[in-house]
Amino acid sequence: MLKARETVLEIDLNALTHNFEYLKSKLSDSTKFLAVVKAFAYGNDAATIATHLEQLDVDYFAVAYTNEGVALRDSGVTKPILVLHPQPANFKTLIDRCLEPSLYSARVFNKFIETVNKLNQKHYPVHIKFNTGLNRLGFWKNDVDYILSKLKEVDSIKVASIFSHLAASEDLNEQEFTKSQIETFSSISKKFISNLDYKPKLHMCNTSGILNYPEAHFDMVRSGIGLYGFGNSPEENTNLKPIASLKSVISQIHLIEKGETVGYNRAFKSSGFSKTATIPIGHADGIGRQYGNGNGYVIINKQKASIIGNVCMDMIMVDITNIPCNEGDEVIIFDQKYTAEELANTTNTISYEIITSISQRIKRKIIK
Ligand SMILES: *Cc1c(COP(=O)(O)O)cnc(C)c1O
Numbered sequence: 326m327l328k329a330r331e332t333v334l335e336i337d338l339n340a341l342t343h344n345f346e347y348l349k350s351k352l353s354d355s356t357k358f359l360a361v362v363k364a365f366a367y368g369n370d371a372a373t374i375a376t377h378l379e380q381l382d383v384d385y386f387a388v389a390y391t392n393e394g395v396a397l398r399d400s401g402v403t404k405p406i407l408v409l410h411p412q413p414a415n416f417k418t419l420i421d422r423c424l425e426p427s428l429y430s431a432r433v434f435n436k437f438i439e440t441v442n443k444l445n446q447k448h449y450p451v452h453i454k455f456n457t458g459l460n461r462l463g464f465w466k467n468d469v470d471y472i473l474s475k476l477k478e479v480d481s482i483k484v485a486s487i488f489s490h491l492a493a494s495e496d497l498n499e500q501e502f503t504k505s506q507i508e509t510f511s512s513i514s515k516k517f518i519s520n521l522d523y524k525p526k527l528h529m530c531n532t533s534g535i536l537n538y539p540e541a542h543f544d545m546v547r548s549g550i551g552l553y554g555f556g557n558s559p560e561e562n563t564n565l566k567p568i569a570s571l572k573s574v575i576s577q578i579h580l581i582e583k584g585e586t587v588g589y590n591r592a593f594k595s596s597g598f599s600k601t602a603t604i605p606i607g608h609a610d611g612i613g614r615q616y617g618n619g620n621g622y623v624i625i626n627k628q629k630a631s632i633i634g635n636v637c638m639d640m641i642m643v644d645i646t647n648i649p650c651n652e653g654d655e656v657i658i659f660d661q662k663y664t665a666e667e668l669a670n671t672t673n674t675i676s677y678e679i680i681t682s683i684s685q686r687i688k689r690k691i692i693k
Pocket residue numbers: 361409490530531532533547548549550551
């Protein structure tokens with residue numbers, strides 16, 4: 326592979342295929358696969374990821390917001406797209422672009438019906454979200470009768486699916502709670518379906534749900550982080566391949582005498598002779614200030630070089646006192662070996678945060 330000559334996020338589509346196939350191998354043949362591509366496909370590149378997954382025959386996509394769905398349609402994605410957290414202000418756009426809303430409260434449910442009626446739609450697909458314990462978004466169990474009575478009054482919408490979201494699918498200490506969520510969802514679904522003359526799809530598993538709760542796969546699963554190569558456990562991480570590698574270069578090397586300082590507010594004070602490298606990536610690129618002052622690191626010549634002083638907007642400085650290297654050499658921030666998850670752990674955060682933070686300023690390079 327060519328060495329990086331500037332800051333670049335390499336996206337390995339073969340790894341994406343591997344992760345998709347691995348996750349699919351956990352499902353029965355009849356279970357559908359929804360790929361979660363919100364937030365630029367977790368910081369990668371939503372259009373590229375979705376187009377590739379469409380070729381692999383994924384069944385559904387999900388995004389968080391309407392504008393993310395519009396961007397996918399603009400780039401030619403034709404499979405159904407569920408919008409997980411739409412706002413009524415965008416319902417007309419959502420319908421114009423054939424996106425499918427999650428309806429999670431009486432307010433958005435009624436506003437959506439109002440909008441589809443105005444637009445003379447018939448049987449517009451919607452997804453009813455139930456809260457079974459996460460207490461974030463969703464109708465409550467005792468809202469079922471209300472929703473059913475409303476559905477009997479209108480033929481402008483049709484329930485494509487009923488779904489819920491697990492609060493702690495990756496935490497095996499919370500198995501009992503997760504099982505109670507699954508039971509609540511099953512009982513809601515039973516009641517719902519017995520009162521309709523068609524059968525909406527049921528789904529509740531995210532990536533860790535797919536891996537840890539096969540009994541809860543229902544008709545479809547929703548995977549995000551697993552597609553991008555993280556399984557929320559050391560064992561599953563070995564079965565998946567991170568698709569993104571963040572690389573950069575050494576812009577300049579400085580020789581620092583004892584007592585000198587490095588960076589803003591003189592946060593690093595040299596206790597002896599040291600060598601530093603300046604790297605063109607900063608907090609505006611997604612390397613937050615918390616990675617500074619010795620917490621985070623980059624890899625140069627197969628060795629960890631810790632980030633010293635404060636992270637700047639466009640740069641970091643790292644300690645290379647004991648690392649043989651030259652200006653122009655490649656720097657790895659994370660890749661398939663030195664993972665984003667390990668780097669995230671240095672500041673007590675998770676893979677999800679660091680990969681979704683990689684800003685749009687960084688060039689994406691697609692590897693097929
Ligand atoms: C983001 C999201 C997912 C994907 O979760 P992963 O842990 O990344 O697989 C699934 N369902 C909902 C409702 C989400 O918001």
